[in-house]
Amino acid sequence: MAEIFGILNITTDSFSDGGKFLNPDDAIQQGTKLLQEGADWLDVSGQSSNIDATLVSEEEEWRRVEPVIRHFVPQGVRISLDSFRPAVQKKAIEAGVRCINDISGFTYEGDRSFLKPAFEKHPGLKLIIMHSHNKNIAKYKSDLTPEKVVKKIQIFFRDRRSELLTMGIPEPALHYDPGMGFFLSEDPMVSFRVLQELEILKLEFPQLMVGVSRKSFLGNVLGNLPITEREFVTLACELHLLRYKIPFIRTHNVLKLRQAEKIWNLCQEME
Known part of the structure; x- marks a missing residue:
């Protein structure tokens, strides 16, 4: 069985549910619902990463996620923090978060000296290295093509793995997300090529995390299908992930x- 990461966006501008869970009580209620439905992890975010997102301050990002983390951690709930800022990551680990999901692949500028002692104290900590063509919030104008996307992802993963291992991070802690949709390209066929070649990625990086939930590439190949109508196409794509035994799936x-x-x-x- 795949481990499912239930998406909990505590933001104003996430592409499919921005503003719905900004109130801490609403966020906690939604997190409880995701757990009751079978989520293994809550993947909590206080900073949207979609193509139209606005950067908030580190203080605001932490203010959004802290009440949810403080509520669920004492209950033994496994929390993943979706954040690319080292200062926010550090606070989250100190508060009991045991997975850091970084859309920059741990390339965003900042002090990461806290990671090695964090692993010494919490050996089960996980890091999810996500690939993005711009190493940050999703943007237009990618140079990736279907023909070269998988090789580019492999090179990125190898580079990040090498650097994190040099920092003293144990290899079993490293997990890999190829990024999808605008994180790869506005051309939907780039994302579909990744899905077609999952076996190639999985062979070298078996600890794969893939999130396709409601993404733009699914709607774009069907005549700009609205976000609210992407549930069935999302599920079709997630069945493909199950077929390839992807161990971690991120979904709404x-x-x-x-x-x-x-x-x-x-x-x-x-x-």
């Missing part, structure tokens, strides 16, 4: 994925 709709996973597994047993 945990319940539908858990239901589909159960049916998928039953069908496989019948073969």
